[in-house]
Amino acid sequence: MPNRDWVAQAIRKIEADFNRSADTHLIPLALPGFPGIDVYFKDESSHPTGSLKHRLARSLFLYALANGWLRAGSTVVEASSGSTAVSEAYFARLLGLPFVAVMPASTSPEKIAAIEFQGGRCHLVQNACDIAGASTQLARECGGHFMDQFTYAERATDWRANNNIAESIFKQMAQEVHPVPTWIVCSAGTGGTSATIGRYARYRGFDTRVLCADPEHSAFFDHYARSLRREPAPEDLAPTPASRIEGIGRPRAEPSFIPGCVDAMVRVPDALSLAGMRYVNARLGRRVGGSTGTNFVGVLRVAEIMRAAGRSGAIVTILCDGGERYAHSYYSPDWIAAQGFDMDAADAAIRGSADTGAELPPLADAVRDQAGG
Template sequence: MTTTIALSRPFDRTWVLGAIRQIEADFQRSSDTHLIPLPVPGFPGIDLYLKDESSHPTGSLKHRLARSLFLYALCNGWLREGSTVVEASSGSTAISEAYFARLIGLPFIAVMPAATSTEKVAAIEFQGGRCHLVEDAMAIYSESQRLAEEFGGHYMDQFTYAERATDWRSNNNIAESIFEQMRLERYPVPSWLISSAGTGGTVATLGRYVRYRARPTRVCAADPERSVFFDHYVSRAPGLCLQEGSRIEGIGRPRVEASFLPAVIDAMVQVPDVWSIAAMYELSARLGRTVGASTGTNLVATLACMAQMRANGEAGSVVTLLCDSGQRYGHTYYSEDWLERAGLNCPQERAAVAATLDSGEIAEALSASWRLAGELASAP
């Protein structure tokens, strides 16, 4: 007697294929993000570019990740028609996932730290999602799993699946896009790619891609002060944990995440939050539009890479990420009252960042406060 096992009901398969088609159609409607050159007078012979991920339909770098996570979940059979999608997120990933959930007709719940900016909460709700706020940043994981089980849905778990859901070999991932856009520049192969780490998925994509394509490009990860990634990179200790979460939304983690792969990273910079905010303000002034604090973190780490190149007499290009717009942070990073309460007012630091960009000399206060590891450990 032959036993036939039905792996998927016909209407499930039809719905899944239709959902994948909707997501792919959305991708075809979207153009690539811009690569913006930024003049840096203090570093002649070194060209700096910003990959502007704020121009995605949901306004941040996390749009790429959310698309990949949904396709990964659909192709693995984890999502069904009517499934409730749950995610642990400090905001930007949740905004993007809410967008894709609404696109394919699924309810969405974001489990977020209570300190998440009100602008991000509003953006999630605008996309049709629901926000579930928790006081303890470490509780977002267990609470997400609990809600997924309660509603019979699926916990997307970006912190586990970010590095494996993204196709790092091709398919217009962010690394491939950068190299394609750099083809006609003065230095088409970047000396450094710099990205902050939230899940670690973007840094993993960059690191894997340059190895896969046999590029000499080095990859630097930027980390805020309330995060374990830098110390994990140095020690490889898996059990590192902090009781407080990052103040730079979207990056840094209080525990080591599965998607953070230190072996594909050539260097790391841990940036004090006050310098991230200072760089955010100075870069916003030079671009003529606001950026988020994680982009400030990226810029400070980029300065470390450029300083090493300058010290070594090396010409070339560096590319970092403009993660999102400052419009999402009107009640936090762009609020004088909030900065005062957080102890992050930074007029002196901002002046020092400006002087560094214009002179090429790293401000003494900055070099005394950042932490460098990997190939940057001996940088100025």
Template sequence: MEPDLSALADVDRSDPGLRAWVAERVRRLDADDRRSADTHLLRLELPAEWGIDLYLKDESTHVTGSLKHRLARSLFMYALVNGWLRPGTTVIESSSGSTAVSEAHVARMLDVPFVAVVPRGTSASKIALIEAEGGRCHTVETAEQMDAEAHRLAAECGGLFLDQFTHAERATDWRGHNNIAVSIFEQLAEEPHPVPRWIVVSAGTGGTSATIGRYLRYRRLPTGLCVADVDRSAFFPGWVAGDQDARCHQSSRIEGIGRPRVEKSFVPTIVDRMVQVPDEASIAAARYVSARLGRRVGGSTGTNVVAVAKLVAGMRARGERGSLVTLLCDSGDRYAATYFDDGWVAAQGWDLAPWTAVLERELPLGRG
């Protein structure tokens, strides 16, 4: 007797309408990618006799003004292809900064509601940017409460907690698609040192360092990955001690980077070197670079530049020639009332002058 196919247990959950909705959202993300020009790789001049070239990858020119535009697009694409995002789903994120601004923009593009869980004390300018992109802000008392509240809101409304700190490292395809590392190496192709000695990034989620570090190994490139971290952050002490459970009980004063815990997206085993940068050094460097570019850069860019200065000093001491690349993460205009306000800086107890002097001596910058 032949088997009867019709008797096989069969549950069909296919939904052509949902697949069409997802396909349209993927198309919108791809269209946005095609409309977006690549970001510039700016060359900053160092003394010619040093034989060292320095480049800034200017991520502030994305339509939402920061490196996080790449991440937001990748996170939403990841949610769509995994079947997590459906019509009417409220998307929730734990972020008071550039990620929330970029995600609000993408959510509006896809016609889904967006809520950013932010701590009390978030600047009015950041809230205004999120709301201008169509997002809504939900306030909690402290930064430590943000993730738990995002989970609670998602459960309450049947929404999706996008969770950048977990998904950043896996949402971006480190082999190529929407990959900042590919862009950097393509833009360096005709430069005197097309394979840099170092790429320097700071860590917020850890997703950018994971993407670049994996790409370097995948392409068998000798470039070192250096992660710059800030005072109030668990990344540096956790990396040094090999402790993924390391904690810091203070909030970072450099917006967008530094975390009270080692986030899941941070991959310590692909980081070659870490530099811990004092907060006043980050702000001194942000102002120093801003004066030479003729436009303001954010504090995280300053953090990167201080680490670059340390690496350049080491290269000079060893007589090495080569190139370094770091990121201009976002515009300093977002921090006019803080990092670029002398009264605010003084209230933090910071003296920027000694660090400015060090940078002028060790990293005398011009425009290439």
């Protein structure tokens, strides 16, 4: 059976690649404004393709191979705003497969260049809502396979083992003062990370809560709030602009987002996300992406919750990717000015919270229960 032989060889190649890679670092960052609360960044930028999505891409390829969806010579198609496509292009090249990324035309040129560097091709569409449909059509036309990260992210990841990000975090925290984090903060692009962490914490019996930080122009927060009220999703969703925080936020709640795995959500204004990014950049001495800034605002929010409850403990969040891919946008004064952000006020709010414990500006949030305080 030639294809079974090819699949076995493909899986061995992916496993050998994994065996050559070290785990990612867990970096502490002191918050002067919140004594007794320890904060850590899980640095996913150190993967071979530079982001958290490297884990997802590996899982998606293994899932597709084990399901018999990929064959020798198959064209792999993905709907992605950038980082997932970079990582999937890496694994496609490893297996000798053509790769096409379907993405919004607004995707950063640095990410497009990174995809092409890995041997992939980019197919740009004007409306972010159209990328899934365009991917399905393209895969059909070329006889390939649409990887569909937004559907399969949560089920492709083995949340019980296999060095998923949750297992890695808890293992690395084992020798810390607070070995079991009170909160883990992440954001949602597919929802796969929050599902993996929430499931793993429950499976292992850890009393760790998950907060998901959502940017502007994203449907996840509203979907989560409706789930808490047990309201059905509306049949017709109004189109929304693409998220300005690349890699996270979606115009619809994707199938991989599992509300039951999340204990709280907060909607983060984009200006605060970028201010959070700039603060982390200054404190760590390295550029990070905008989604890391969104996560950091979530960290400050749960630090407020813990302080109000009189609790010490640890918060872990994700450093999703490096800032080198955003030189034309988040790190460009001209781009910032064109967005109309009041960055002076946003920077002051983040510094005030992190350094002195001042309260953040009011944020829309939704909490399943208060037990995690």
